Amino acid sequence: MLPDIERLLELQIADQEIRLLHDEIAALPKRVAVIEQKLAGTKTQLEKARAAAKADEANRKKFEAAILDLQGKISKYRDQSLDVKTNEQYRALLSEIQFAEQEIRINEDRILEVMVNAEGREKQVKAAEAELKAETAEIEEEKEDARRVTAEDREKLGGWNVKRDSLRREISEDVLRRYDRVLKFRGSGLAEVRDQKCMGCQVMLRPQIYNEVRGEQLIYCDSCQRILYFDPANEPKPQPVAEPVQVKRRPRPKPDAAQAWFYRPDYGEFGEVLLVFTNGEGTASRCVYDMHSGRQVGDVLNREGNYRQAFPEDLTDTAIRLNGYWEEKEMVEWAAEIPSNTLDVLHLDLRAAQRERKRSHKERSSAPAEHSAANG
């Protein structure tokens, strides 16, 4: 690795640490501010609860004063009743007394209500006071914590800054300029190259650029401008060669089948064809299809005997027997064209048969075979 790259990698770590420390130092007062806000909310709640208790107390005093006032009125009315001359005057005084007594009862109810409320109010005040106390303690702790962590961070920051400055002195100026500029815009100035890709922007490198990076040249990514480096430790390991897949043995067509499919690569004017022979009672029929389109070519031919006896001229050395059997009814439905999925099945079997032939030829040419494979 180039010395400048090695120093840049260290510089990158220093820059990251410095950024993290700055972030942490900036975050601490924010955390304290959040708790302070909560504290202010609790203080407001406490003030409200205290004000409500005070208002209740004032009301209670007001109601008590009203009762005293009404009691005074009643005794005055009683005194006056001694001097009345008429029944009317007497009834009027009595009604005044009754009204005052009723007012006294209303005020007594109000006082009772205030007293019942007071218990709830007292609880509210006590709860708010306890919360305020806890939060005050918490904020003191948090502030102390923040002070301590900030001091530690500043010390670490000092160390990293010294390291950063000494690293920068050892890196060439134009490389540093490039690093600083890309760092400012992209958050990092360096990018590793892996699998021919810039890990900074995930863009594939041109083969020439990739070779230059691997060849220890100072190269910049064309797309993100980061300084590229290659770490041989992260070089992709060659994949172990996969075991050859075991080819499933192709089933061998039955020699005495009632229906027999063949492939012929050289069927006169038709070229590559598929032939199907069907053995009936004492007769055999032959139908020929174009190998690629699946379309029937020529007419269906019937002859006496089984197909081997009836059509010996078709069963040349180049004919390859294929697997396949379709019901007569189904084949009638095809009309004059093999359906494409059926054609695919036949093509697949043909390829398997051809591979098999090639293999057995090879075996035969390398070692004398004990007996040649019977061709159905």
Ligand SMILES: [Zn+2]
């Ligand atoms: Zn890039």
